[in-house]
Amino acid sequence: MKRLIPVLILICAVSISGTPDQAKKILPYPILQKKMDNGLNVVTVPYPSPGLAAFYIVVRAGSRDEIEAGHTGFAHFFEHMMFRGTDKYPNEKYSEVLKSTGASANANTSLDRTLYHMTGSADKLELMFELEADRFQNLNYSVDGFKTEAGAVKGEYTKNSASPYVQLNEKIQETAFKNHTYGHTTMGYFKDIVDMPNQFDYSREFFNRFYRPEYSTIIVVGDVTQDKVNALAQKYFGNWKPGSYVSKVAAEEPQNEARYVHIKKAGFPPYMDINYKGPAFSDERMDMPALDVMCSILFSEKSDLYKKLVLQEQKCRFINGGAQDSRDPYLISIGASVVKAEDMQYVKDEIVKALENAKTTPFDAKIISETKMHLKNRFAMGIDNPTSIAESLSAYTWLTGDPESINRTYANYEKVTAEDMMSAAKKYFTPSTLTIGTISPEETASVK
Amino acid sequence: MKKLYMIPAAVFCLLALTASAQEVVELKQPSSNKVVVKLMFRNGSISDPAGKEGLTDITTSMIADGGTTKMTKSQIDDALYPWSASIGAGVDKEVSIFTFQCPSAYMSQFYPIMMDVMTSPAFSQDDFARIKSNQQNYVDEVIRSSSDEEYSKKALEDYLFRGTNYQHMVQGTSMAVKSITLDDVKAHFKNYFSVKNVMIGVAGNYPADFISKLKGDLAKLGSAPAAIAQPVKPKMPVGLQVEIVQKDNALGSAICMGFPIDITRSDDDFAALMVANSWLGEHRKSYSHLYKKIREERSMNYGDYTYIEWYDNGGQNMLPPPGVPRHSNYFSIWIRPVQTATGLKKQYQELSSISVGHAHYAMRMALKEMQTVIDKGMSKEDFEATRTFLKSYMKLYIQSTERQLGYLMDSRFYGRKDYITEMNALLSSLKLDDVNAAMKKYWQTQNFYVTIVTDKSEAEPLKKSIEANLPSPMSYSNVLKGSLSEEILNEDKSVEGYSLNVKNVAIINSEDTFKQPEHRHNPEQVTPEIKSGK
Numbered sequence: 005m006k007r008l009i010p011v012l013i014l015i016c017a018v019s020i021s022g023t024p025d026q027a028k029k030i031l032p033y034p035i036l037q038k039k040m041d042n043g044l045n046v047v048t049v050p051y052p053s054p055g056l057a058a059f060y061i062v063v064r065a066g067s068r069d070e071i072e073a074g075h076t077g078f079a080h081f082f083e084h085m086m087f088r089g090t091d092k093y094p095n096e097k098y099s100e101v102l103k104s105t106g107a108s109a110n111a112n113t114s115l116d117r118t119l120y121h122m123t124g125s126a127d128k129l130e131l132m133f134e135l136e137a138d139r140f141q142n143l144n145y146s147v148d149g150f151k152t153e154a155g156a157v158k159g160e161y162t163k164n165s166a167s168p169y170v171q172l173n174e175k176i177q178e179t180a181f182k183n184h185t186y187g188h189t190t191m192g193y194f195k196d197i198v199d200m201p202n203q204f205d206y207s208r209e210f211f212n213r214f215y216r217p218e219y220s221t222i223i224v225v226g227d228v229t230q231d232k233v234n235a236l237a238q239k240y241f242g243n244w245k246p247g248s249y250v251s252k253v254a255a256e257e258p259q260n261e262a263r264y265v266h267i268k269k270a271g272f273p274p275y276m277d278i279n280y281k282g283p284a285f286s287d288e289r290m291d292m293p294a295l296d297v298m299c300s301i302l303f304s305e306k307s308d309l310y311k312k313l314v315l316q317e318q319k320c321r322f323i324n325g326g327a328q329d330s331r332d333p334y335l336i337s338i339g340a341s342v343v344k345a346e347d348m349q350y351v352k353d354e355i356v357k358a359l360e361n362a363k364t365t366p367f368d369a370k371i372i373s374e375t376k377m378h379l380k381n382r383f384a385m386g387i388d389n390p391t392s393i394a395e396s397l398s399a400y401t402w403l404t405g406d407p408e409s410i411n412r413t414y415a416n417y418e419k420v421t422a423e424d425m426m427s428a429a430k431k432y433f434t435p436s437t438l439t440i441g442t443i444s445p446e447e448t449a450s451v452k
Numbered sequence: 453m454k455k456l457y458m459i460p461a462a463v464f465c466l467l468a469l470t471a472s473a474q475e476v477v478e479l480k481q482p483s484s485n486k487v488v489v490k491l492m493f494r495n496g497s498i499s500d501p502a503g504k505e506g507l508t509d510i511t512t513s514m515i516a517d518g519g520t521t522k523m524t525k526s527q528i529d530d531a532l533y534p535w536s537a538s539i540g541a542g543v544d545k546e547v548s549i550f551t552f553q554c555p556s557a558y559m560s561q562f563y564p565i566m567m568d569v570m571t572s573p574a575f576s577q578d579d580f581a582r583i584k585s586n587q588q589n590y591v592d593e594v595i596r597s598s599s600d601e602e603y604s605k606k607a608l609e610d611y612l613f614r615g616t617n618y619q620h621m622v623q624g625t626s627m628a629v630k631s632i633t634l635d636d637v638k639a640h641f642k643n644y645f646s647v648k649n650v651m652i653g654v655a656g657n658y659p660a661d662f663i664s665k666l667k668g669d670l671a672k673l674g675s676a677p678a679a680i681a682q683p684v685k686p687k688m689p690v691g692l693q694v695e696i697v698q699k700d701n702a703l704g705s706a707i708c709m710g711f712p713i714d715i716t717r718s719d720d721d722f723a724a725l726m727v728a729n730s731w732l733g734e735h736r737k738s739y740s741h742l743y744k745k746i747r748e749e750r751s752m753n754y755g756d757y758t759y760i761e762w763y764d765n766g767g768q769n770m771l772p773p774p775g776v777p778r779h780s781n782y783f784s785i786w787i788r789p790v791q792t793a794t795g796l797k798k799q800y801q802e803l804s805s806i807s808v809g810h811a812h813y814a815m816r817m818a819l820k821e822m823q824t825v826i827d828k829g830m831s832k833e834d835f836e837a838t839r840t841f842l843k844s845y846m847k848l849y850i851q852s853t854e855r856q857l858g859y860l861m862d863s864r865f866y867g868r869k870d871y872i873t874e875m876n877a878l879l880s881s882l883k884l885d886d887v888n889a890a891m892k893k894y895w896q897t898q899n900f901y902v903t904i905v906t907d908k909s910e911a912e913p914l915k916k917s918i919e920a921n922l923p924s925p926m927s928y929s930n931v932l933k934g935s936l937s938e939e940i941l942n943e944d945k946s947v948e949g950y951s952l953n954v955k956n957v958a959i960i961n962s963e964d965t966f967k968q969p970e971h972r973h974n975p976e977q978v979t980p981e982i983k984s985g986k
Contacts, residue, residue: 052483056847087738095748099739103837106844108770110736123851125844148935155751155932162704162789163754163767166600198799201931271963272597273589306533311526318582321589343585374534381536381555385486389851 030383030414035397035407036230038237043246044217046237047397047407048230051390057126057226058394059107061136062401063118064221065214067190068331069251072206074199077157077192080113081200082210084153086120087111088145090138095149098139105131108391114190116331117402123391126227130236137240140215147204154200161197168269172277172441175265176335180279180439184256186334216247221401226390253332256281262438266449273321274345274444276451278355281437282327282336287400287409293416294424295327295336295432300375301367301425302358303338309358313340319347323355327432329403335439336432345444348451352440362429366422379417474647474667477860479655481853487559488854489552489666490653491570492775492861495644496546497624498617499681506624507632509543510580510587511640516541516550518579520568525579528565537562539569543622544764544776546683547865548645553854556657571672573641580634588629591621596699596962600706600789600905601767603697607903607965608708608784611695614975616684618780620966627968647673649680651864655857683780686712687977691955694902694918698911699962704753704789705811705906705914709818710782713760713894717777717866723878724890725760731830731838732822733758733785736770741825742818746787749940751932752810754788756818760894771849774858777865783895785822787814792910793927800929807913811904812924816950823897829888843879846872898953901975911959919957923949 026034036048066079089095102109107124122132145153164170174189181187191197222241224233259281283291301307303325313320325338338355342348387393400409442449500507516539519525532538537554550570554562595603606621613619620628647670654663688711715721734740735757738748742756760783763769764776790810796803830838850856850872863871906914917924925948928936955976 053851056851099744100837103737103739103841106841108845108848110770123848125847128844148937151932151935152749152751156747156754158751159704159747159753159755159788159790162791162795163599163601163706165703166706166789167598169598201929201935269597271593273593304533305529310529315526315578315582318578318585321586377534378536381534385536385553385555388484388486388853391851 028415029411030380031387031393031396031410033393035411037407038230038234040217040237040242042217042242042244044237044241044244045221045405046234047221047223047401048228048233049223049225049393049397050228050230051226051393053226053390055126055227056123056390057129057224057228058121058123058390059129059132059136060223060394060398061120061140062221062223062398063120063214064116064219064402064405065251066114066116066118067188067192068115068185068253069214070185070188070192071251071253074196075203075206076188076196077190077200078203078206078210079118080190080192081154081157081197082207083111083113083118084157085145085150085207086139086143088143088149088153090142090144092138092142093135095145098135101131101135105135107132115186115334119398119402121394123394129224129228129232133236133240137244140220140241141244143211143215150204150207151201154197157200158197161191161194164191168267168272168443169275172265172267172275172443175267176277176279176439176441179263179265179441180259180281180335181256183254184332185253186256186330186332213247213249213251216249217241217244218246221405221407223394223397223401223407225394225397256333259437261436262440264449264451265439265441267443268445268447269443270445272443274342274348275442276340276342276348276352277441278338278352279335279439279441280432280434282334282432284331284333285329285403287404287412287416290416290420290424291428291431292327292329293413294420294428297372297375297379297417297420298362298367298425298428299326299336300378301371302362304378306374309355313351313354319343319351329399331403345446345450348442348444352451359429359433363426363433366426369422372420372422376417376420380414383414474670475651475864476663476667477651477653477857477864478663479653479853479857479860480658481656484556484656484853486553486555486853487654487656487658488857489566490857490861491550491670492651492653492865493548493645494546494649494651494680496544496548497620497622498545498683499644499679500620500624500628503628504632504636505620505628506587506591506622507636507640508548508644509622509624510583510629510632511637511645512541512543512548512550513583513587514575514579514637515569515573515641515645517583519574519576521572521574522568523565524574528569531565532562535562539566542775544762545618545622545778545780547775547777549775551854559658567669567672571670575634575638575641577634580637584629584632587623588626590623591626591629591966595621595623595966599767600702600704601786602765604706604708604903604905605766605786607695607697607905608710608901610966611693611903611975612710612712612782612901613686613780616686617681618683618686625966625968642674643676643679645673646676647671648675648677651861653857653861655853683778686780686782688712689899689901689955690976691898691953692900692902693955693975694904694957696911696915696957696959697903697905697962697965698908698959699905700908702792702905702907702910703795705792705809705904705910706789707787707811707814707902707904708784709815709900709902710784711896711900712780712782715894716761716779716781717862717868717871720878721890721893722760723875723882724886725894726842726875727835727838727879727882727887728825728830728891728895729758729760730842731834732825735759735763735766735772742785742821745821746814746817750926750936752814753790756788756814757786759784759786774855774862777862785818787818790814792907793913794907794909796927802930803927806927808917808924809910809914810926811906811910811914812917813926813948815902815918816924816952817947819897819900819952820947820950822895826891826895826897829891830884832884835884835887839879839882843876846875915957915959918952918954921951921954
């Protein structure tokens, strides 16, 4: 292991190019931003992918913003409706033109955002801009089209629900959150999905609230220039009118005792999902970077827990753990696929023991530095195409509104100390905020 | 080009020759920050000995996820961690591929580990116990209880290839995995992971002498003659041969249908069939025809797609991954889960009297639309639009370094140099008549293997409905029915009674799938030459 130490110095050479300032950043390409007068942020990252460009639009609205009862799953449903046409490009025509771009185009929704993406020929960039600008400003689906699309969402729920993990996640969210909209999944409750065809008026309201320039960011990565991207943004999005809606999401009440949910399921590997309440994402505070580094140390294949529970004792098929990045405080989740259901308590105790230990015993300098290298190298190896860079930038954009957050976050990883991690462990690994979900053949959970 | 599996003796010679010369695929990228090495062995699950199905997969896992004679699995994990280097393995029917990735800056340190992993696996009892237990768990439980879509696809392969070496899942069968021993693994490694049947692929930023060193060091692999198992040709079904897999608490009916086709990427005709397939059912694209008819117009499910070759893990992948080249192909239709009668009755009071959900209707719609395009051909406009789309879209298959290398190696498998570039040229010279002729030559709708994974409450009524070709009127909720056009409702009438050439419908209990091949009934089959009209 001694040979690893000088290597730490070399890592800087791996992912660096461009200007000296840029050299300090995890992303070796400049992030060029322009805020338009209407509030729309336009981000360009020139990248050497000859003839290819990724075009992303992040809308900072997701299931978190479904604040009215009976409308769970609506942000996701609305993402579907965005493919249902405008006056200029009605449904059928929209599909034709989209096909003519030759792009890989789709969209997806999660807790905090809805993401629309196309990757294709850079020479189709103007057409991509035109198509997206038209539907973002002039979406005009029919009532009939609205009712019909709801069945596709029901189909999506139907296929997803075959997974016990998906079923458990729905229960964990509703158990862990009593006030906050994180209490329901992005997919939403089945009863609300079945009722979606009756919610046409609400869908127009949803569009008017969130499909606005101040909620949106355009990200273009690839064989492009900032001048060209900005000119296209001005041409096609310059007249987009800002809105005034401010999403008021209820804060979650403090949790004072552990909660449990269980799914009885024979013929499926027993599973345990241990969840603590975590922090909201921040690129300023050190608690999330400290948790990220710590969770890698605690739950990766390098970790003592993995070596003991998976390799040596073989009581688990896999373990994983981490804090999910989210705009409001969400969950730090630790999952374990347990070979025998009767070992669940033992596995839980071992995990808790490791977490308790993290509160009082500082991790040694070597594992901390190796983990920082690991995070940095993992990122550097992954950004070899415009799509993966656009995906990464999108994630930090929906979290903070600023894609530069990606560079600040990785800079923060470098600063994490053993004390930061002990402090985060003490603050967040508290038994009273636990929600434990289990799947096993037994009638009730055996874990305490 | 001729289909390779039509001339098995010639295949053997060709493969042996290229293998002994250690075929190398290079993709030098001096600006890259990493090195990707892929080793493709010409043995996949079809090399599994009878009764030891799953052995190739366990063997590759023991190599990629176990220790070496110098380092334990744990020590390897420790070494790779700071570099974020990775060692992975994937097995398909005809190939096993190991993929090694590491930042260029650490390659000199990673290299000896990589070579030990590949040439000196420890095959320890501890690693074997862990890996075998996980694989047993997969075939016993995971495949049946995690995704009904994936389940229906694997069940279709089990049905379509029944009685051939393509039948069993890569992971094996319940009884076979139980019987695999550590000695089996050691022998399999020695006999099949030979220097004689490996193709080397290297991409990224690596030193000038890297390839020659790698080739030299791989000589430490066994030198057993490359005993490449030959893919056995599946047989055409006689009529529609349907297996309904029933399980508890399934919310929908997941449907897969397919029949063998004598065409692969080796054939120039593949470009023509690719255009037809993209128009009818491009994977996860809203502008493909079946998607429009079943999902967009009728709100029946999440999507409906067609395939002219295996598409690995389609539920997760938006673009086709490399690493699963095959000589035995089949055409397939994937209809994502549609509603069951039990589900619809719970959701809508007005549907309280129905006895069958939407599966039968969806099958009819898909086959009717397919037959229509075979008979009438594509329009000139659709042909041009689809060809233009594919020429651009295929370039997206190879965005990353790893995918570029993977596609180049797959190209060699098919006797091509660069599939993406060559297919682009073939698409450019393609004519509408070529596409319409290819559909008539390779497609038909009278003979299909069909698997449907569904709820126990749906299985028997669905069986009766399909078996007797009973009418299957669409059961829309009132709220949806009121929003559908007369045109769609009229079209429904022509679909609900569309006659399918059903010959056999069987119900299988979920617990009985993927146990042992010989315990299942064999469908009525004929040779493909007769039924495909070739």
